[in-house]
Amino acid sequence: MQEDIQRRFYSGSGFSDWEIGDVTIILHKGVYHLFHLIIPNHDYIAHAVSKDCISWKRVKNALFVGDPGEWDDDMLWTMHVYQVGDRFEMYYTGLQRKLRGTNSLIGLAVSYDLYNWEKKNENFFPIESKGPYYESMEDSPRKWLSFRDPFRFDLNGDTFYLICARSASGPVSRRGCIGLIQQKDDSISYLPPLHYPMVYDDLECPCVFQLNGRFYLISSIREDVKVRYWFSDAFLGEYHAFHANVLLPQGNYAARIVESTSGQLLIYAFFYTSGLINSHRVFLPPKQLDTDDQGRLLLKSFDHWENVAHDPIDQNHFKNIRKLLNNPTSDFRVEDNRWILGSRSGYEIFVFERPAEDFIWEGVISVEGMGKLGLVTDMDEEGSGYYYSFDVVNGHAEVRSWGFNEADTRSNFKFTVLQDNIFTINKAYKYHFKLIRFGNYIELAIDGLVKLTLIDYSYNNKYLGIYSSSSVVSLNNSFIKKLPPLEDEYLINETAS
Structure with missing residues (x-):
């Protein structure tokens, strides 16, 4: 930690x-x-x-x-x-x-x-x-x-x-x-x-x-x-x-x-x-x-998040999207509130700077054909951070803590599956996501249902984005809302006595 x-x-x-x-x-x-x-x-x-x-x-x-x-x-x-x-x-x-x-x-x-x-x-x-x-x-x-x-x-x-x-x-x-x-x-x-x-x-x-x-x-x-x-x-x-x-x-x-x-x-x-x-x-x-x-019981995000979220930023105003790994088989194009990106061979991570320390990122992600895809947060320049994989064929989501390990030259990586869950697949391979990153808290909802909810202390870097491997991915009508910071208990005013 x-x-x-x-x-x-x-x-x-x-x-x-x-x-x-x-x-x-x-x-x-x-x-x-x-x-x-x-x-x-x-x-x-x-x-x-x-x-x-x-x-x-x-x-x-x-x-x-x-x-x-x-x-x-x-x-x-x-x-x-x-x-x-x-x-x-x-x-x-x-x-x-x-x-x-x-x-x-x-x-x-x-x-x-x-x-x-x-x-x-x-x-x-x-x-x-x-x-x-x-x-x-x-x-x-x-x-x-x-x-x-x-x-x-x-x-x-x-x-x-x-x-x-x-x-x-x-x-x-x-x-x-x-x-x-x-x-x-x-x-x-x-x-x-x-x-x-x-x-x-x-x-x-x-x-x-x-x-x-x-x-x-x-x-x-x-x-x-x-x-x-x-x-x-x-x-x-x-x-x-x-x-x-x-x-x-x-x-x-x-x-x-x-x-x-x-x-x-x-x-x-x-x-x-x-x-x-x-x-x-x-x-x-x-x-x-x-x-x-x-x-069947459904798990949904606490309405408090939407009550306190502020200053929404739409996808057209995300700043400086770029390829992190410079994979020569990768490409992306930007349209109005729509990105189309992918990599024919190997990985590419398409990133942009997060606009706030604490935020809600919401949008629609879809995939064409075969291949791997997901979201990323807390990325550094070498691709260390959190990977949120979407297995759209089998309906399986997981979050991984994945990055460089400078302490061990024989195993120069850290790779941990922090949590996983299943979600309902659809033939269009088109999913609404809502990702909350608040302090060390991670919450991911897919099509309105919370699938991942956890705390992790591994990364706190500045880039968000999408990864692709042998896939074509589109991001549609996404936006980011800022969240107020977590209050320290010793700074909170007296709530009751």
Whole structure:
């Protein structure tokens, strides 16, 4: 990571940038309240606030581990905050030192202002894992229990809690399920799992929501570090998966939902910057959720970007387009709001200077015949930067960090596929793209759907453009809008107290 180019999205960071853990957000009186774990100690739950869900300011910490001997004196894990009448309730996971953290339980803390919290071990809290539906300490093959990551859901006057749990039966590495508890007055009952796919070790940070007449479950999956979803026509019904059920691509984790100030349903998550579990974590800007006519979830750009974008520049006014590699088989011509460019043999990168540090680049790209193509950003004079490939035949997009490696003369290159995803192909090979580059954040939407969303610190160079290899590419009616810079949390005015 190059510290001199780093733009600090919220990471809960002090000494390191991987301190942020699982997250939950509640919106109250126009202010988003973010609560999250602190990794690796898990010794308190932090609290930050924001007016736009992009720039965050830390405020008073919410909760700390218990004193020695208490049930939560070892670690605090995932939480959920929910408003109940005139108070806010935080359902959180706690572990005990005496049991060496092998038994996770669900506790309760309450607040009347979201800033001052008090633990309340009242009624049925803390809640533990029990049979017959879920593993208990007596019959856990792993000798430690997953019973954590609570999420409250109220429906028609009934209160339920979704839990990252483990079925009492099944192959040991495939017992992960979404446990279900129902609350009635001052008591609870353990129900069969809301969903048991019989394939994953754990279904972390589960949550459920209604959208356009259906119920949707989402969960973060450790096996491939992706966020997946399932659907049902009834909350307590049978949940199913579409042929593709990845909602957020690899590296996005601990996802949950919140309604925005404009009434949109947002999904948010933190990001593992290497795509691996034990790596740097950064909290990403949210995305919006919608459905298509078949009920499949659609991931769209947060409307905040368009609300703050300014000074649009159309394609006719992009400055000094040129060939970076000077490939003799390449050529381009410029028409009104249309570029036609290509390379018969080998690569060519057609670049121009980006007009702003932070921007949205939007337009239509199409390809004739065979060959490779894509977008580039953050290019230097030697072609080091980010490559966004469009496989228009197979419907596959990926972003690569690719460039010169001066540290190793035997391997003078760096090449990493940072993230990939699938998109719907069309016979015309013509696609609308929307690329957001904001600080170290990268977001690429194809035909209105977000396909790549990640953080990377490798490059911050001045050129944008298109690459071609044995292809003819056209860029049509594209434009760039500038975005205001990311605010540093220590420069933000007081948002709430």
